[in-house]
Amino acid sequence: MTGARTRVLVVDDEPQIVRALRINLNVRGYEVAVAVSGAEALRVAANFRPEIVILDLGLPDIDGIDVIGGLRGWTDVPIVILSARTDSADTVEALDAGADDFVTKPFGMDELLARLRAAQRRGPHATENAVVVTETFTVDLSNKTVMRDGQKVHLTRTEWGVLEILARNRGKLVSQREILQTVWGPRHERETHYLRIYLGQLRQKLEDDPSHPKHLITETGMGYRFQ
Template structure:
């Protein structure tokens, strides 16, 4: 009798786009990395699949033939908090703000680097899988709710950009541990940006201004010179 080891089911990703070549490229790249890919060319089909199947993440185009991607987002957010990455040719900041306000977790513009999109997808899936028991991290200065993707300070919500949130989320999930510079860059920006260490200085400074009581003397978002960064409660 052969013993079978139980394996976790593959992550299901719904790709919503009406460009066949792009859908094919995404299907190939996601499948070879172990994802189970479902596709939809219209908003109505996307909502039907999302309702019928247990989806772990959605990659969503805004320009669909039957309805706006914003309407699809609204339909999803009416009943699920599944991570949604908007993938769009629209570069106007108003479109990005509208998508994020409608409930998107991230926004990637076309044309895009596949490795960067995959890094953002991994981060979104990881955030979506955070359990309620370890989702809230409280410091003396601010509170991070990983499941709700919210930060509060002195009782008020702190608005973070998607990139700021991705960086903070990785540090908080590894609280107390040293997170290397390349690890942060690879996870937040993608493998093609592993040498762009100035990104880390810029975004960490922004996080400190928003979260630390004294950004010049941080207590929670610490720099380990030459190595990386560390989050302390």
């Protein structure tokens, strides 16, 4: 492989997982650094300057959520959580703390690598494309318009707010709390029924088959993803 290798920091205290990740990432041209604790992760990150971080939440010293906070204090590097925790509350907490995606153990290597590539595309050096094009509709983030079949789609202010936050984070899991806080405000972060209503309305207006959406995807109990 020619050119600079993408630097990946793997933070996990399970030797088998670290070994598997190191082998697979190296084969695919990544430069890999490893940390087995939260404190070590923060030290290595400061020196290694990773371009993406794979982080386990269950570390032997400090919780992975605190590691996210430590990283977010100085870097917007993409962070993909790799954890055995399956409670949706843990996923939401990690996303709200600043993680970009969440993969549960056991995991498929192909899926994880795809998530890494997606996170890289959304990385701190990526330039936001003001126009998001799907096979069904087009979202113009600068002009705040949506086109479908050559016609402008009328959205209410709230519908646009929900669509905008998802489109700006395309490919990324956006937590229910983040959407509610951004669109409705902090007093409404528990009103998850709002999201079911407005996502249903958006799907009716934008999806070819609203009951089987291709672009406005529900991640049950966690949030939504635009793809």
